[in-house]
Amino acid sequence: MSADFAKETSECRRAFLALRPRLRQMEVKFGLFEPARMWITKNSMSKNIYDPEDLRFFLDGLSHMDTSTPNPPRDPTVTDQNALP
Numbered sequence: 001m002s003a004d005f006a007k008e009t010s011e012c013r014r015a016f017l018a019l020r021p022r023l024r025q026m027e028v029k030f031g032l033f034e035p036a037r038m039w040i041t042k043n044s045m046s047k048n049i050y051d052p053e054d055l056r057f058f059l060d061g062l063s064h065m066d067t068s069t070p071n072p073p074r075d076p077t078v079t080d081q082n083a084l085p
Contacts, residue, residue, distance in 0.1 A: 012036035015052035022059055 016038045023030045029041040038049045042062065049055045 009035045012052060016055065019052065019055055019059070026059065026062055028059075028062070 013032065013036045016032055016036065019038075020030070023040065027042070031039045033039060036050065038052075038055055040047050040049065040055070040058075047058070049058065
């Protein structure tokens with residue numbers, strides 16, 4: 001049995017579904033719930049998103065975080081790595 005969605009809701013769902021490859025590439029867990037709500041989880045943080053543009057904005061922010069340079073290795077001779085010089 002198929003759900004009968006309004007045109008706007010169907011377009012919203014289609015836009016969410018178009019983002020699935022990007023979600024998978026970024027290792028974001030997701031689910032699409034009715035009528036048009038995307039639930040996502042990344043690094044144990046969950047979020048409900050109701051607008052595909054908001055999801056794109058969120059993913060753009062994640063992609064900038066994922067490409068950042070890694071933290072430098074810790075020096076085992078220093079006891080407090082967070083202490084100011």
